[in-house]
Amino acid sequence: MFFYIIKRILQVIPVIIGVTLILFLLMYVIPEDPARLILQKGATEEALQNLRVKMGIDKPLYVQYWRYMTQLAKGDLGTSYRYRRPVDSILADHYPNSIKLAIAAILIEIIIGLVAGIISAVKKYSFWDILVTVSTTLAVCIPVFWLGMMMQVVFGLKLGWLPMSGMGDGSLRYYILPAVTLASVSTAFVARMTRSSMLEVMSNDYITTAYAKGLSQFKVIGKHALKNALIPVVTLIGLDLGALMGGAILTETVFSWPGVGRTIYLAILQRDAPVVIGGTLVLVLIFVFINLIVDVTYAWLDPRIRYEKKEVNV
Amino acid sequence: MENISEIDELTTEKKYSRSSLYKDAWRRLRRNKLAMLGLAIVIILILIAIFAPLIAPYDPIERIKKDSSLSPGKAYFFGTDLLGRDIFSRVIYGSRISIEVGIVAVGISVVIGLFFGALSGYFGGISDIAIMRMADIFFAFPYILGAIAIMTVLGPGIVNIFIAIGILGWASFARIFRGSILSIKNKEYIEAARALGANNYRIITKHIFPNSMAPIIVYATMNVGVAIIVEAALSFLGLGVQPPTPSWGKMLAESLDYIDIAPWMMLFPGLAIVITVLGFVLLGDGLRDAFDPKLK
Amino acid sequence: MDISKNNKILEVKNLKTFFYTDAGVVKAVDGISFDLKFGETLGIVGETGSGKSVTALSILRLIPQPPGKIVDGEILFDGKDLLKVSNRELQNYRGNRISMIFQDPMTSLNPVYTIGNQIMESITIHRKLKKKDIIKESLKLLEMVEIPEPMKRLNNYPHEFSGGMRQRVMIAMAIANSPSILIADEPTTALDVTIQAQILELMESVKIKTNSSIIIITHDLGVVAKYASRVMVMYAGKPVEFSTVNNIFYRPLHPYTMGLMESITRLDEEKKEELKPIKGSPPSLMDLPEGCIFRVRCKYAIDKCRKKYPPLIEAIKGHKVACHRAYEFLKGNLKNID
Numbered sequence: 001m002f003f004y005i006i007k008r009i010l011q012v013i014p015v016i017i018g019v020t021l022i023l024f025l026l027m028y029v030i031p032e033d034p035a036r037l038i039l040q041k042g043a044t045e046e047a048l049q050n051l052r053v054k055m056g057i058d059k060p061l062y063v064q065y066w067r068y069m070t071q072l073a074k075g076d077l078g079t080s081y082r083y084r085r086p087v088d089s090i091l092a093d094h095y096p097n098s099i100k101l102a103i104a105a106i107l108i109e110i111i112i113g114l115v116a117g118i119i120s121a122v123k124k125y126s127f128w129d130i131l132v133t134v135s136t137t138l139a140v141c142i143p144v145f146w147l148g149m150m151m152q153v154v155f156g157l158k159l160g161w162l163p164m165s166g167m168g169d170g171s172l173r174y175y176i177l178p179a180v181t182l183a184s185v186s187t188a189f190v191a192r193m194t195r196s197s198m199l200e201v202m203s204n205d206y207i208t209t210a211y212a213k214g215l216s217q218f219k220v221i222g223k224h225a226l227k228n229a230l231i232p233v234v235t236l237i238g239l240d241l242g243a244l245m246g247g248a249i250l251t252e253t254v255f256s257w258p259g260v261g262r263t264i265y266l267a268i269l270q271r272d273a274p275v276v277i278g279g280t281l282v283l284v285l286i287f288v289f290i291n292l293i294v295d296v297t298y299a300w301l302d303p304r305i306r307y308e309k310k311e312v313n314v
Numbered sequence: 315m316e317n318i319s320e321i322d323e324l325t326t327e328k329k330y331s332r333s334s335l336y337k338d339a340w341r342r343l344r345r346n347k348l349a350m351l352g353l354a355i356v357i358i359l360i361l362i363a364i365f366a367p368l369i370a371p372y373d374p375i376e377r378i379k380k381d382s383s384l385s386p387g388k389a390y391f392f393g394t395d396l397l398g399r400d401i402f403s404r405v406i407y408g409s410r411i412s413i414e415v416g417i418v419a420v421g422i423s424v425v426i427g428l429f430f431g432a433l434s435g436y437f438g439g440i441s442d443i444a445i446m447r448m449a450d451i452f453f454a455f456p457y458i459l460g461a462i463a464i465m466t467v468l469g470p471g472i473v474n475i476f477i478a479i480g481i482l483g484w485a486s487f488a489r490i491f492r493g494s495i496l497s498i499k500n501k502e503y504i505e506a507a508r509a510l511g512a513n514n515y516r517i518i519t520k521h522i523f524p525n526s527m528a529p530i531i532v533y534a535t536m537n538v539g540v541a542i543i544v545e546a547a548l549s550f551l552g553l554g555v556q557p558p559t560p561s562w563g564k565m566l567a568e569s570l571d572y573i574d575i576a577p578w579m580m581l582f583p584g585l586a587i588v589i590t591v592l593g594f595v596l597l598g599d600g601l602r603d604a605f606d607p608k609l610k
Numbered sequence: 611m612d613i614s615k616n617n618k619i620l621e622v623k624n625l626k627t628f629f630y631t632d633a634g635v636v637k638a639v640d641g642i643s644f645d646l647k648f649g650e651t652l653g654i655v656g657e658t659g660s661g662k663s664v665t666a667l668s669i670l671r672l673i674p675q676p677p678g679k680i681v682d683g684e685i686l687f688d689g690k691d692l693l694k695v696s697n698r699e700l701q702n703y704r705g706n707r708i709s710m711i712f713q714d715p716m717t718s719l720n721p722v723y724t725i726g727n728q729i730m731e732s733i734t735i736h737r738k739l740k741k742k743d744i745i746k747e748s749l750k751l752l753e754m755v756e757i758p759e760p761m762k763r764l765n766n767y768p769h770e771f772s773g774g775m776r777q778r779v780m781i782a783m784a785i786a787n788s789p790s791i792l793i794a795d796e797p798t799t800a801l802d803v804t805i806q807a808q809i810l811e812l813m814e815s816v817k818i819k820t821n822s823s824i825i826i827i828t829h830d831l832g833v834v835a836k837y838a839s840r841v842m843v844m845y846a847g848k849p850v851e852f853s854t855v856n857n858i859f860y861r862p863l864h865p866y867t868m869g870l871m872e873s874i875t876r877l878d879e880e881k882k883e884e885l886k887p888i889k890g891s892p893p894s895l896m897d898l899p900e901g902c903i904f905r906v907r908c909k910y911a912i913d914k915c916r917k918k919y920p921p922l923i924e925a926i927k928g929h930k931v932a933c934h935r936a937y938e939f940l941k942g943n944l945k946n947i948d
Binding site: 014015018019022023025131137138141142143145146149150152153157250253254261264265268269271276280281283284 | 447448450451455458459462463464466467540543546547549551561566569570573574575580584587588589591592595596599
Binding site for chain 1: 676703708720783
């Protein structure tokens, strides 16, 4: 297992190189001069040129890229053009807010998604099943930003139950609307995946065996069906955590949430390349890291995989 | 050349079963009420997009000053916005952007995906490894962030939206196609074709393509819905279609500041998106069940 | 107890299990009656789709519902109708008084739990024992089904066992609570020929050790001949003949049974006759013909067979058959044509 984890961590390196390269190219192509961004209008051409030399942006792309990567290897994400602050401190300000929101969304996704999926599988074709099927189908079709706006109007404006935007004092009330918005699509996917996975598992012979042993339906589902049915769902949820952080841009925009998605989005609009590249890189790393955790969980859930890996790595 | 006809003869049995696969699928699809609803929505939308000038009662760009921010009523079914434009007409015209983006962008993804998928699955080796690692990078990349970044570089405009969404979507199609090639590649009838001297191009186009299209069709249909949502999101963020062209996402962005005084401004474009996407999703679901009834 | 009086541990009366599908009602089991005597091995034979597995599953109400439903009948175990007890009460019978062994050991064990976990579960459901004793019991069971190194094997997962070994584990689970009845639904079909005999021998020895009765469901007439004392022959969801092994093999009274006997190789017959498969195929269970269900394939069919379904009657003592011409066969008036 240890070697497997090491191997997986090493596999991350080409992904990092690929992602930074793509971002570097993209930001390099943008016809905007970072020096002009930093110095206000009216700066002399000489001052601009001095700054360019100082920043190294007068050099060709590959030199810049090499410089960035060597700095990155030392753990330095560079300095924001716009704010003249180290990128890591900007990200440190915003990442916690995004992570908290993502965790809130994941909790909603796991609790509501799993429960809805299990109920609709166990009570196939019942009223609850139809309700779950209809609402998950709709949830997938609703653009998150529109859902957010609608909920703002209904729960914030008309009913006045919940704050419409911002983090306020950081209390739970501020999390509800953005978290529900952010979780909507994934919750629907989790519910659907759980349903179909449960249905498939429940048609297996070992479920009949479990009933034949004299187990109650509750135990058959809770012990024998669920663990098997969870295997694909865990992957989905894991993949989602990464997607939720990146996908939070729209939710964060609608709810003015001071998170990293919105920070990166604004940085793109402001051509603030170090923030864009650094912020996205951290997102990708989180995504890849979560993937690794998912794989390890997978091995715990499914002994067959554990076994294969043992063979591969010994 | 004689060989070739021989090969095709050898595989006619397969062809027969293939045509019956599509026939069976169509028969099952027709029985599926939800899928038919989806198909109806899609067809009606395409008709609306084509005949928008005949359906819309007003010019979508024209500003009727005296009638600004009217709530829905007889003269204006969906009301008007703050500039005095008829929201109904704008929603009708907005379907054009959504349908165009959905179909063209997904078309681009499919073409790129099939090309790399074929390269990867059929030839294997280094090209397989390289392409699949590239796909990994695209998967790891937050979709909407990628779209925003590309749009920033390319600048706003509908053609750039096609490109941005098209480029970002290729990886899934490549993976699906690679998967089905791998599963078909070693089937007897392919080996028979190869043994009789058919070349790679012929094997891929004549034998592998037709037999692995079902999952691609299903996924593409569903992805049209995704592309429409992404376009709406980009326009919502101000990176997509530029005003005054009516786009549903843009209309939602414009309504954001008037949530309290003109809520209908956000209601109708949003509903239009939901219904459109629903149409493609229902159709996609139906196609999936029709092609593979076991999966249901 | 009832059992000692009439010597019957299980009585199934007029069991009907239907499946309600989009395409129509499938009468998988349509009026089956039989009884199981204390300590005997009863064989149920028939082709694929004859309803023998559904009969087995119906006894413990394991039919997936929907689409399946037991629409009529009685299943009397120890004087109690299992079709009338509550789900909770039924759980006390399942795996405790009546156990099942399934066809495919590769899929009948849960892949994500160890063998030990699954065997111990069988014990804990029905008996309150200390953890230590449960482990002891499990080891005893594994020894009984002749699995080597039981201590080590308890911690293994199903995928680490061969098919034959898995079926042994299934048997261990089934006998964990010394049930009165062991229902084996094609227990050897999925196994290699060499393993089949071992498993059957094992079941026989377990039956003697635990003093239970066995219902063995199979399409293999050889298995029936060797292990069963009485046999019920099923065709298209209905019982066609029910008697002792000797009667079924040497004096069959139903044309279908006769056909079955002609279609197998017999080592005990000197004259090597050609094997004769039964012509035609079983009818669709959704659209059964009127009258006798076998008549379209029957070379003895007469006008009467077209009109009325022959009931299962006792032609002579201990020999039930569902054929209008059974008495003629019995008297020897009808010789086997061709």
